Amino acid sequence: MGYLFTSAMPDSDSKSHFEYARLFCSNAADRTCPLQSPAGVADGALNRGEQVDYGVARSASSETAGIREAVQCSVGQTEADHSSVAMLTLASKLKRDDGGKTGRASGASDSTHRVSIRDRLLTKEVAELEANLPSTCKASFPDEDKLHHFQLAVSPDEGYYQSGRFQFEIDVPEAYNMVPPKVRCLTRIWHPNITENGEICLSLLREHSIDGTGWAPTRTLKDVVWGLNSLFTDLLNFDDPLNIDAAEHHLRDKEDFRNKVQDYIKHYAR
16 A cells, blocks of 8 residues: 655655555456545644645545446456456357267267168168079178178170179168169179179169169168179170270170180189
């Protein structure tokens, strides 16, 4: 606490009454150091035999009262501001935490929902497939609890690929039936629509087709299996090949093409 009224009282012209009053407390915002009345300070100064200008003291008293009120309001406002900031910070944290939990729960729920839809569809479609499997095809499930992964063996009974046995791997993704199954040929083959690495060109397996022949949610596993089976007969397409070399080979020399197909069957498709 610093007193204004001392034996060396400054001239009233050199400082305003407001400045005198403000100096009564070295830290007005500190509530442990309340503003002291200028009049009270003046009385104390007289008791100590010091000179006091009561006119300045009275003027300073009114200034001090205003300052005290302003300081109290300022302190109160500061506390309110801190409280508001704390509440906003807490609310923001709770919102983030809740949002994160909701997002995780929603993500888990969506994933479970997709899987359950796929599995329900497959339970029905696999039964339908087994009842309508082409005579030249055989489906096998390595794990009976995983209907979304199975193999298909195709043994054509006519055409270029007769006497061969061609193995396909079929994986049904979680997003089925909004997206088609993933199919790969495991048997090396000389075919215009199947590469030697096992890639397959079959229109109904195209996820984004502009001609309407691609995949649609209305298609089923039965359509996929019948389509793969037809790649060796009706859907054998030399005009829109994936294996261009095989298509050109057929165009140049059909008999030599047949011989190469049989050679591949002998080495890879028995």
